[in-house]
Amino acid sequence: DKKQVPADIGNNQWFFSVFDKLRAVGGDSMSCQQLCVLSLIAKSGNNGILTSDITATLKTSLSSIQRQLGRLGEGFKYKIPSGEERIRDGLKLIEEFVDPVNRKQNRFVLSVKGVKFFKQLNDVSHRR
Numbered sequence: 001d002k003k004q005v006p007a008d009i010g011n012n013q014w015f016f017s018v019f020d021k022l023r024a025v026g027g028d029s030m031s032c033q034q035l036c037v038l039s040l041i042a043k044s045g046n047n048g049i050l051t052s053d054i055t056a057t058l059k060t061s062l063s064s065i066q067r068q069l070g071r072l073g074e075g076f077k078y079k080i081p082s083g084e085e086r087i088r089d090g091l092k093l094i095e096e097f098v099d100p101v102n103r104k105q106n107r108f109v110l111s112v113k114g115v116k117f118f119k120q121l122n123d124v125s126h127r128r
Helices: 006-011 013-024 030-047 051-058 062-072 112-126
Strands: 075-079 085-089 094-098 106-110
Touching (some): 030 106, 030 112, 106 112
């Protein structure tokens, strides 16, 4: 059932320092913020992370984080200027589940695809 094993997180410690540097320089660009959100989710392991914890860590707005979660997850809906609603598929690197302690909150974890992505990053880092 577990999507990650502790070794997956341990093997990617090099990447988390990259995340910390991105956060320190105030990466507000969309792709930088996505990478920071994804890294926080990866660091959280199988317990997942709450949206409120992500917004607090990155010191940004809830709506901004929700957009990134949509892009990293299943996708999101948006309206074009005419008012028509469209759907954009997400990257499916993360999954959402109900917090077992507080059923009104959701947590985010890496999906199987997300774990594979981090394993590939780890493979690349060891080939250097």
